[in-house]
Structure formats: structure tokens, C-alpha cells
Amino acid sequence: MSTATIPCEAIPGSALFRHLSTVAGIGVDLRYASADNFVGRDLYSPLDCAWLHRDAAAALERAVAWLSAARPDYRLLVLDALRPQRVQEQLWASLQGTDLLMYLAPPERGSIHSFGMALDLTITDAAGRELDMGTGFDDLTLLSHPAKEAEHLANGALRAEHVANRDLLRAAMQAAGFVGISTEWWHYDCGDRVQVRASYPRVL
Numbered sequence: 001m002s003t004a005t006i007p008c009e010a011i012p013g014s015a016l017f018r019h020l021s022t023v024a025g026i027g028v029d030l031r032y033a034s035a036d037n038f039v040g041r042d043l044y045s046p047l048d049c050a051w052l053h054r055d056a057a058a059a060l061e062r063a064v065a066w067l068s069a070a071r072p073d074y075r076l077l078v079l080d081a082l083r084p085q086r087v088q089e090q091l092w093a094s095l096q097g098t099d100l101l102m103y104l105a106p107p108e109r110g111s112i113h114s115f116g117m118a119l120d121l122t123i124t125d126a127a128g129r130e131l132d133m134g135t136g137f138d139d140l141t142l143l144s145h146p147a148k149e150a151e152h153l154a155n156g157a158l159r160a161e162h163v164a165n166r167d168l169l170r171a172a173m174q175a176a177g178f179v180g181i182s183t184e185w186w187h188y189d190c191g192d193r194v195q196v197r198a199s200y201p202r203v204l
Contacts, residue, residue: 004201008047008084011203017116018057020050020078025064027077027124031137032087038138039094043087051082053116053200056190060119062176067168073126076172079137079186080120083113085204100140103183115200117190119178123169133169134162137186146170147182 011017020028031037033044052060060076067074089107105111112118123131134152135143142148143157146166152158166185173180178188189196 005085005204006201007204008049008082008086011051011082012048016054016201017051017082018054019048020052020057020081023052023057023060023064025068025075026060027075027128029077029079030081031079031120032083038140039091043090047084047087049080049082049084049087051116052119053190056081056117056119059176059178059190063172063178066175067123067172070172071168074123074131074168076121077124077130078119078121080113081118082116082203083111083118085110085114085202088114103140110197110202112189112193112196114202115196116203117196117200119173119188119190120184120186121169121173121188122186123165123172131165131168132162133165133185134158135185144185145183146180146185 006014020026028050030044030049033042033049035041064076067076085107088105088111092104092107095101095104120137122133122137125131135141143152149158149163149166153160153163170180173188178190181187
């Protein structure tokens with residue numbers, strides 16, 4: 001694992017990172033900078049976490065271009081990007097004693113978010129409404145698991161439109177080189193996790 005680290009406060013002065021405001025064609029609603037998340041409080045302020053590693057930002061631009069070509073009336077809405085290690089530790093602590101720890105990377109291993117190389121996101125329509133994905137963001141239940149979609153379709157817990165909307169998000173992200181995970185429809189890593197942890201600086 002890479003031992004390189006950088007404090008979140010130093011990110012604005014680093015050429016390795018880009019602010020989300022430099023990525024055209026996206027919406028930004030960082031849920032951990034508000035109370036609209038599963039912890040129910042703002043975990044980011046006063047830190048500015050609207051950043052990505054420049055490699056992930058370039059990949060996000062490719063995803064934007066793909067979606068723009070496929071559905072010009074839709075756009076990507078970023079729900080989480082850079083998540084400093086100190087925040088990951090808070091989240092880990094908040095879930096102790098629950099069965100939800102499976103949804104978080106242990107702090108010692110590090111979330112790919114803490115390298116600025118992961119995104120949580122959804123899609124909005126021409127009116128700015130989020131597409132119906134069958135669950136909301138941070139819905140930590142089996143309904144959010146891409147690996148369970150066929151099962152949920154068969155038993156009626158998800159409808160075809162839910163999976164079609166998720167498929168559209170998947171197509172845009174995978175076309176840009178992002179990799180999804182089996183437990184959260186909204187989460188995408190930029191490239192291989194092992195390589196990221198070995199090669200990129202972790203934001204503290």
C-alpha cells in the first residue's frame with residue numbers, strides 16, 4: 001500500500017486534484033456535507049470535499065460525454081467524491097455494533113473515496129429530478145445491491161424501470177473506465193482498487 005498522504009486542507013494547492021466545479025455538465029449535491037445521509041449530520045464542514053484526483057476527474061468527463069450522447073436531456077449528479085480518511089473513521093465508528101459495517105472499507109485499508117478515486121452518483125432528468133433507482137442514495141439494504149437485481153425483479157421488489165435506470169448509469173460509468181461494486185448501485189471506483197491503494201496518495 002502506498003504510504004503517501006496529503007492533508008485535505010492542502011488539496012487546493014495540489015496539482016494532483018481537480019475541483020468538481022471544473023467538470024462541466026454535472027450536478028453536485030454532496031450528501032455528507034449536509035444532514036441528508038445515513039448518519040444524519042454534516043460530516044464534511046468546514047472541509048471542502050468537492051474534489052477528485054485528476055485521473056478520476058478526467059474519467060468523469062468521459063462519462064459525462066457518453067451520457068450526453070446517449071441521453072442529452074439527462075445529467076450526472078455527484079453525491080460524494082473525495083472523502084478524507086478522518087471522515088471515513090467517523091463513519092466506521094458510527095456503525096460499530098450494527099450489521100452495516102459491510103458497506104464501509106475499514107479505515108486501516110482505506111476507502112477509495114479517500115484517494116479521490118471513487119464517486120457516488122445518480123442521474124437527473126431534464127427537470128432536475130433524480131431518476132427512480134428503486135432506492136435512494138445510502139439505502140443500506142439488499143434492494144441497493146446490483147448483485148441482487150435479478151432476484152428483486154423476479155419478486156417484484158424492483159421494477160424494470162429501476163433496473164433500466166441503473167443500467168444507464170452503469171453504462172455511462174463503465175464506458176469511462178469506472179468499476180461498480182456488488183452492494184451499492186451508486187458507487188463507482190476509478191480503476192482497480194489494489195492499484196489505487198498502492199499508487200495514489202491518501203487524503204487525510
